[in-house]
Amino acid sequence: MSGEALLRARLFELLQWEQHKRTERLLLAAVAYSVLISLLALAAKALLPASVSPFYFPPLFFLLLAGWLLLSGRWTKRDSVRLLLRLDRRLRLAERTVTAWEILEREGPVLSPVEGLSAAEQAVVHEAAEKLDTVDLKVQFPRRWSWQALAAGPLLILWLGLAWFDVRLDLGLGAKRAQPPSVGEKLLEFSQALRQKAEAEKLEESLKVAKVLAELAEKNLGSDERSGEKLGEEIAAVRDALNAMKPGATESETTLGDLTREALAALKAELDAFDFGLRGLRPGFTAEREIGERLAQMPRLSEQMERSLRQGGGRSAQEMEKFLLRLDQEIARELDQRALDDVKNFLALLLGGGGEEAPGEAMSADAESAQGRPAPGEKVEGRGSLPGMEAGEKGQVARPPPARAGVATHLPAILREGESSGMTWRGGGRSGESKVTEQDVAGAYRRQAEEDLASEKIPPGLKETVRKYFLSLGVGEEKK
Amino acid sequence: MGGDNFMEALAEVRDRMGIARRAFEGVRGELARVVVGHDELIEQVFTALVCGGHCLLEGVPGLGKTLMVRSLAAVLNLSFSRIQFTPDLMPADITGTQMLTEDASGxxxxxxxxxxxxxxxxxxxxxxxxxxxxxxxxxxxxxEQNVTVSGKSHRLESPFMVLATQNPIEMEGTYPLPEAQIDRFFFKLLLKYPSREELGRIADLTTAAPLAALQKVLEADAILEIRAWVREVPIAEPVKDYAARLVLATHPDQEGRAPAAEKYVLYGSSPRGLQSLILAAKARALLAARPNVSFEDIRAVLPQSLRHRIILNLEGEAEGITAEKVLAEVVERVPEIA
Structure with a gap:
């Protein structure tokens, strides 16, 4: 092999080796950086749609990074020159190799015959070839592992572990969300829920209390520890005031106090439906038979009515109207009272440091327990099974785990004969977090109602009421 | 191209390098008989000679400037003339003049x-x-190696080399060389005062019996041949680029300038500086029997090639900054690979 061919072969070998090393280094760097970014992405996972799997992150980032790195770090003539200068320096060749390479490059592409070189140029080429002939170039430029290459493996393993076990890193992206809400925030949230409920059910006392609580909460939002103590005192004062309130007169022919919240709501619905139907029959008020038929389809209302008759109530239209009006007021008062009981319980929880539970859940669950509701696991009509005792823990009330927004929570089942009561549900979103519009919700409920109307789930006497209700919602939407 | 051709070319180039090296060693050996302690200077003058350049020698009186030039002419077997520059010297005293004479027919x-x-x-x-x-x-x-008198050009014989001397301390009654004139000198060489040992040898040489006459070791043709070889020495693009960046770094207003150049230099080196730098580096490589120019060659010839082409500003003059200091910083600041 001539000196020129030998030099070309050796330089080609060296350039190939270095290009190979660079590609390796860039790909390993892409792996390391993509895994690092994926680790950061795990922290931001909560901000991403649930359908996005974290296992897509590394390949995606790798493809993007590798493309960019390989493009920006592609081998150029300048890199070849730098490499040969390094070789010259390492072998103390006084820039002979780079000069020879330029001479060969000037004459044509690699491995093509060289013509027209001056004697001096041929001498440079020959001397460079002589020097490189005995040198192992791979030894001169060994493969060196960068920190990215060394870190790529461990980082990948770490990421796989975290992703597999669904560990969420919190690097501050969701810091505010991850922090438990302050007492002020809980109070504000509770007051808003209470206000909505009071306005919907026309609960006067509850509405007043909701306003007081909202003012109190807004005054103390973002307050420090010291003012937090003051807030506690103010909450205690409200609670004491509520405790001092006497329950409204409940001496009546009704037994509303014995009814569950659901039964009370059903009674209220029947009453509204009956009242609505009654208005339709008012001209003449002669359709006593039809009223009887309607009452037959409203078991709770007819029970209350029969109780009233047993206690001496009349059947005249005037007396019936009075009875219905009184029943309506009593239901409202009872609901109002129960809402106030919820408030009391919630305030007690706040003062007692039971801050881990969401206010909305405390409002429902604790209020029920305070009202002496059915024991855990007891079948309640229209309510479904409650989470109850763990296996082997008879008599102990297992409190439901606190539900958190967007987080799946498992409720343990009760080992008992009958229907399985284990269930998994997601906690309700906090205020301001919901991404579902009111129209969507109303639409979904309306569609469900339409399906139910076609079935036997809704009593025939109530079907018209339900239909008109959802029609009225539709009108409201159009107005909006 | 076959391996035989390669070997022939290699042998030819090695011959050339051998000839050039031997020529230099011969000149240096002869000069060393009469010139003491200026080895580096002799090499630089020889480099300028084989590059076709001129030298400006600067040193205090008595350092052997004139002796060295006379001795160089003696060993080179070349014609030599000396012009003693005085204030009343006229151009015609240098170039020659038209004289009214009679021809054979009267x-x-x-x-x-x-x-x-x-x-x-x-x-x-x-x-x-x-x-x-x-x-x-x-x-x-x-x-241009040419003289024009009365509208007629007269070619000067090759090799032609001007070796000018000047005394840096006696400035009274002198006319500093204009920049255009200075720029035409290939090298500016500084003569250092001899050391104690060198002084002793000078005393021995000049106070003992006269030496035998110097031998002529190099012919004009050989010098011209070496000049041609010098120009054939290959230089890689990165090395050339390095030289160009060094020259640019001497300018106060160019990108990549050295801080000292920015502060103390009024005008940086001219493009002739770059030509001088590269040609001298080629000659240095050839004399060192290397087939190509290296970064080190460029650095080695940088001071003598550029020092007279850098004009300091008032601040530089006031602070006693020298062109050598500026060039040292330039070398320090400019990387080999851009």
Missing amino acids: RKIFDFQRGPIFAHIVLADEINRATPKTQSALLEAMQ
Whole structure:
């Protein structure tokens, strides 16, 4: 092999080796950086749609990074020159190799015959070839592992572990969300829920209390520890005031106090439906038979009515109207009272440091327990099974785990004969977090109602009421 | 191209390098008999000679400037003339003049009488003592190796080399060389004061019996041949680029300038500086029997190539900054690979 061919072969070998090393280094760097970014992405996972799997992150980032790195770090003539200068320096060749390479490059592409070189140029080429002939170039430029290459493996393993076990890193992206809400925030949230409920059910006392609580909460939002103590005192004062309130007169022919919240709501619905139907029959008020038929389809209302008759109530239209009006007021008062009981319980929880539970859940669950509701696991009509005792823990009330927004929570089942009561549900979103519009919700409920109307789930006497209700919602939407 | 051709070319180049090296060693050996302690200077003068350049030698009186030039002319077997520059020296005293003479038939004619410039080696002694008008008489000769008198050009013989001397301390009654004149010198060489040992040897040489005459070791043709070889020495693009960046770094207003250049330099090196730098580096490589130019060659010839091409500003003059200091910082600041 001539000196020129030998030099070309050796330089080609060296350039190939270095290009190979660079590609390796860039790909390993892409792996390391993509895994690092994926680790950061795990922290931001909560901000991403649930359908996005974290296992897509590394390949995606790798493809993007590798493309960019390989493009920006592609081998150029300048890199070849730098490499040969390094070789010259390492072998103390006084820039002979780079000069020879330029001479060969000037004459044509690699491995093509060289013509027209001056004697001096041929001498440079020959001397460079002589020097490189005995040198192992791979030894001169060994493969060196960068920190990215060394870190790529461990980082990948770490990421796989975290992703597999669904560990969420919190690097501050969701810091505010991850922090438990302050007492002020809980109070504000509770007051808003209470206000909505009071306005919907026309609960006067509850509405007043909701306003007081909202003012109190807004005054103390973002307050420090010291003012937090003051807030506690103010909450205690409200609670004491509520405790001092006497329950409204409940001496009546009704037994509303014995009814569950659901039964009370059903009674209220029947009453509204009956009242609505009654208005339709008012001209003449002669359709006593039809009223009887309607009452037959409203078991709770007819029970209350029969109780009233047993206690001496009349059947005249005037007396019936009075009875219905009184029943309506009593239901409202009872609901109002129960809402106030919820408030009391919630305030007690706040003062007692039971801050881990969401206010909305405390409002429902604790209020029920305070009202002496059915024991855990007891079948309640229209309510479904409650989470109850763990296996082997008879008599102990297992409190439901606190539900958190967007987080799946498992409720343990009760080992008992009958229907399985284990269930998994997601906690309700906090205020301001919901991404579902009111129209969507109303639409979904309306569609469900339409399906139910076609079935036997809704009593025939109530079907018209339900239909008109959802029609009225539709009108409201159009107005909006 | 076959391996035989390669081997022939290699042998030829090695011969050339051997010839050039031997020529240099011969000149240095002969000069060392009479010139003491200026080895580096001798090498630089020889480099300028084989590059076709001129040298400005600067040193205090008595350091052997004139002796060295005379001795160089003696060992090179070249014609030599010496011009002692004085304030009343006229250009025609250098270049020559038209004289009214009679030809063989008795007819009066103007005949060009050649001046001392017509020699291979010209010593322009104390060049800064002549007026700028007279100094400029050298311009054409140095740049184009040509003299024009009365509208007629006269070619100077090759090799042609001007070796000018000047005294840096006696400035009274002198005319500093104009920049255009200075730029035409390939090298500016500084003569250092001899060491104790060198002084002893000088005393021995000059106070003992006279030496035998110097031998002529190099012919004009050989010098011209070496000049051609010098120009054939390959230089890689990165090395050339390095030289260009060094030159640019001496300018106060160029990108990549050295801080000292920015602060103390009024004008940086001219493009002639780059030519000088690369050519001298080629000669250095050849004399070192290397087939190509290296970064080190460029750095080695940088001071003598550029020091006279850098003009310091007032601040630099006031602070006693020298061109060498600026160049040292330039070398320090400019990386080999951009």
